[in-house]
Amino acid sequence: MELSEQTVLVTGAGRGLGQGIAASFLAAGSRVVINYRKSATGAQTLAETAGPTKAVALQADVTRPEEVAAMFAAAQQHFGSPVTTVINNALADFSFNGDARATAETIAWEDFDAQFSGSVRGALNTTQCALAGMRSTGFGRVVNIGTNLFLNPVVPYHDYTAAKAALLSLTRTMAADLGPENISVNMVSGGLLRTTDASAGTPDAVFDYIAAATPLRKVTTPAELADAVLFFASPWARAVTGQNLMVDGGLVMN
Template identity: 30%
Template structure:
């Protein structure tokens, strides 16, 4: 499949009948994988609260979902601010009366070498990528406890398991997010809340295009086992599957969606 056919492939697949009637809060849904997840969740019959730091982008995504016949509202929200989270959940309950699923894709990326990164930059990375994930999940928990199909899906990164240069707080904060997700899964299994975390590889989103020059992205694609970067819709398919009751016995998992890059010793077969 090429990028165009991935984007246009219908996203109302096998989880459809199971997602019907569920409500999701998708944080970071104004762009990239969050946007694709919100759209896929809605295409499968769910109601979506599109939340993003960029209120205008959240509004655009919600309008696009509505124009396709889906149910969505938008909220502007900084996931590192408790008051914003409280307001978003309040809005969700007032509009849809319940909350079954939290999908968190928001992240702060500030490239820096460890010897240069300021403590303020370091803490800002953890504040959004770790504190934000904890705050949104904890605030949603009372509602998730009421749902027979409660699920949280966080978004970490391969940078959370492999070291790489110039990542600043990004990789360490994603490592913390992986463990945080597993701790949530362990503590909240008793409430019937499943928690999983997705580890995208190199995915063609505004974040990737903003932090890696196009030339380098193209070069990187040729070095990957599948000879291409991933599309946000491909990660969204995994996220929505994990969020759905179709994944009812899957919890505490960190699952890569990376075209195989994390488990290949060499990018290409020998001699290619």
Template identity: 55%
Template structure:
């Protein structure tokens, strides 16, 4: 299915990488659901940029009832079911190396919160969209990871562990859903400049990344969004269960 024929849900779509992903799909003619949790104003502003192709819907991805309602709203609004899911939502986390809790201080509650956002959130969206994808014999699911679980330059214990678990989740879903024409992949960016989540990161850290990266630059959200589009496009129709690291070559897998 061409990008212009897809109905795309982007969770956490009001800001940062999510917003750039919304813009990238909308530019290709896709119809896009901008999911937001707290940033209604930003989501509505983004919706206004692509009036015919966008719909902003508030929902907590950790709540299955809210997610199911969002899928129903999208299907009613666009007259077609969701074909493509980008699991991008990040719940209550900032990349702040100063405030980050170390091994002595991090508690299970922090792990649980990030696992709820990453794994439960992705499970809820996939299970809500799967019946229609199975009927269509087509689906594209792209989960958003991180290069930190391969190279934890900062030990964000809770966040990084949840994203490592998301890779296992991605590959199990890919194995299970391929028979229905559904591909499941992951895009793992590095620290992106600049998003709300990375706003607490110092310029010194960005400079260190820049000097350590073969391309000698920090990846920006629009560049990562283009990689997400690849997995949704016909060019990736034979690709599933993969993790594409988009960080300018900082981590070479």
């Protein structure tokens, strides 16, 4: 299915990377559900700019199954067609500031629980809600947003990294389970992005260090990561599933 024929849900799309991904799908002609939890202004502004035939902003906490179900129903009513493509980008509240991170001595299980809920439970809820519509169209694409930190923990964010590693495992098991129904499940893993709300607290010295260590000598932008997300949703990736693509300028070579 061409990108212009797809109805795409991007979670956590009211700001940062999610907003960049949603904007990229809109530029490709997709119909886009711009999900947000708290960032109403950013989501609604993007939807109004695109127009009602191409975008709708819908509030839902993806960790709550009943809110996710209501969002999918509202999206189908708005566009008259089911969601075919799910981008699991939503992130539990987190700041990429290594100086302020919880260390091995201080981190609590509640920190892990919050990240697992946001990454794994959220992705499970949206994927399960999307299955009926994907099956009815005979087509489905799920792209989960990961991180290069579980291969190169240059800053040891214990809770965030563990949750994204679990999401990679879910990506692969879902790919194996859903592949026979023409539903692919892949992951795009970036490094530190310049700049999102989550990385706004990152010191400039960290950006400079990563840029210097990267073969392309720069820090990846949200728009550059969005390109890879669109690849997995596009016909070019029709034979690709269960994969994790690093988009970090070559910092991690996998």
